[in-house]
Structures are given as C-alpha cells and as structure tokens.
Amino acid sequence: VSYSNSRALFAENFHRLLSTQNQTRRKLEDKVALITGAASGIGKATASKFISNGAKVIIADIQQPLGQQTAKELGPNASFIECDVTKESDISSAVDFAISKYKQLDIMYNNAGIACRTPPSIVDLDMALFDKVMDINVRGIVAGIKHAARVMIPRGAGSILCTASVTGVMGGMAQHTYSISKCAVIGIVKSMASELCRHGIRVNCISPFAIPTAFVMEEMSEIYADVDAQRHVDIVHNAGVLKGANCEPNDVANAALFLASDNAKYVSGHNLVVDGGFTSFKTLEF
Ligand code: NAD
Secondary structure, eight states: OOHHHHHHHHHHHHHHHHHHHHHHHOTTTTOEEEEETOSSHHHHHHHHHHHHTTOEEEEEESOHHHHHHHHHHHOTTEEEEEOOTTOHHHHHHHHHHHHHHHSOOOEEEEOOOOOOOOOSSGGGOOHHHHHHHHIIIIIHHHHHHHHHHHHHGGGTOEEEEEEOOHHHHHOOTTOHHHHHHHHHHHHHHHHHHHHHGGGTEEEEEEEEOOOOSHHHHHHHHHHTTTSOHHHHHHHHHHHHSOTTOOOOHHHHHHHHHHHHSGGGTTOOSOEEEESTTGGGOTTOOO
16 A cells, blocks of 8 residues: 555544544434423523534523523524413424424423422412413423424434423422422323334433522522522532532433433433432432
C-alpha cells in the first residue's frame, strides 16, 4: 500500500470512527419530540438533553412568556407552542404543529403536572380540587397519548413517555389527591403499552423523587409551612436517598433520554424510578 493510499485509508477510517462516536453520543439524531410542561424544571432539562442528542423539540406549556424564553435559550432546534393540557384541542394543535413543522413526531413526553395541598383526611376532600388535579395530571396525559398515537400509529413507531411520581408507587406521602393522580399515570402507561405495542409504539413513565424544581419548592413550602423548603429537601435527601447524589432535573432527563432512544427499543410498559433509592427506604418518616 502506497503512502498516499494508506493516508487515505487512515482518513476514511478515522472519519468512520468519528461518525460512529457521534451517533453513539447523539442518541436522538433526526428525531422530533414534543414535551409538555417544558417551560421549566424536568421538562426543560429534558428538552435541552434531547436537543444536545440531535432532536428537534417542541416545548408545549401553559406559561407563554416563560416557554418562549426557554425555547429561545435552547436555540434553533427548540420551538414553543402555548398548550394547556386540560384542553384536548390544545394538545391536538401541538401535535399538528409538530407534523406541519417537521413532518413527524417520534417522541411524546407527557410531563406537565401540578401538585396540590390536600387535607390529611379524605373526609375533608374538596372534590373540585380533586377534579382540577385529575384534569391536568390524568386527563392531560390520556389526551397526550391519544393524539400522539393518532400520528404514530400510521408510521408504526414512536416512543411515549409520561412523568409519574414515587407517590404513585408508594401512595400517601401527605397528598392523597396527587398520589392518586400519579398511581393513575402508572396504570395508564401499563394499559397503553399493551394496546400500542402492536403498532410498534413504546409507552413508559418515570417516577422522580424530590428533584429541586419550582414545583417541589412550592409544594414543600406549602405542606411544611413551618420549615424552609430547601431545608426540607435537604433533610429528605440526607435521610433517605443515595449519599452525595445531588439530584437535579438532569437526572430525570437522562432517564427520559434512555427511554426515548433506541437503547430502550425493547422496553415498554415500564415505570423507571429516579429517586436515589427512596422507595427502598420503607421506614422513612415523611
Ligand atoms: P415545574 O413546576 O418546574 O414544571 C411543571 C411545568 O408544567 C411548568 O412549566 C408548568 O407551567 C407546566 N404546566 C402546569 N400546568 C400545565 C397545564 N395545564 N398545561 C401545560 N403545562 C402545564 O415542576 P417539575 O418538577 O419539573 O414537574 C414536572 C413533572 O414532574 C410533573 O408532572 C410533576 O408532577 C412531576 N414530578 C416532579 C417531581 C420532583 O421532584 N420535581 C417528583 C415527582 C413527580
């Protein structure tokens, strides 16, 4: 082999190696994802993670200025659409927006959700509050799956994710209404995974615990009005989760990346707990 031939061979192999590495690193190349509740917190971290892995992301959120700001921050592969998940027409429009802009929808992440302060006893439950939480946390998820499936079924492929919670695994934890809604999310995922598997669509959820986001800080300060919210998060972390983990929204984003990507091509109907081991600590006082 001549010197110039061996150089050409080296260059070709080097290029091939680089592009393989790129593919390994960029797990969502050319994929299109729609993420609800992505103006902040877990949704925003996931949008950023998906984009850095090659995806185009639509941020669908009820908060318009914040959502627009997030999309701007995340660059040209992010766009924003105002969407209230309690309105089926908003979800339908967000899915149609993805199709008209990018011609496809590969990943639907139903992440939007709210917490609420509920009375300690079911006897005192305000059913209007119950309906409000179910409307966002449960009905919003079902509508998200419905409209994602509408465009994924004809292509015979897709990955649907939802955000549940460790409260959906354990129940209780100071907020029965929220827990009920998240138990429902896990149930919906199992049921939808079994229906949609015949169309090549995977459906999974993630159950985080105490990830410091606006949601958790508000929740903690509402429930434990006498304790500083950050201090409570610290206490919970020190008492019952992996030491030194310093959890952050990015930990959930990494789980979402795995479930959305082809690395999880044989994973469906799964609830991936991202809780630093919290659900293993059965004796923890909460
Ligand atoms: P967050 O408050 O930062 O994000 C929630 C997002 O949902 C916000 O951007 C909000 O505007 C949006 N939203 C609320 N109502 C909406 C609606 N009707 N339509 C569209 N968007 C709406 O909090 P987060 O912690 O990132 O929460 C994301 C999800 O994670 C929620 O489903 C929450 O229940 C779940 N979760 C969070 C934790 C945690 O530790 N942070 C734990 C368990 C579950």
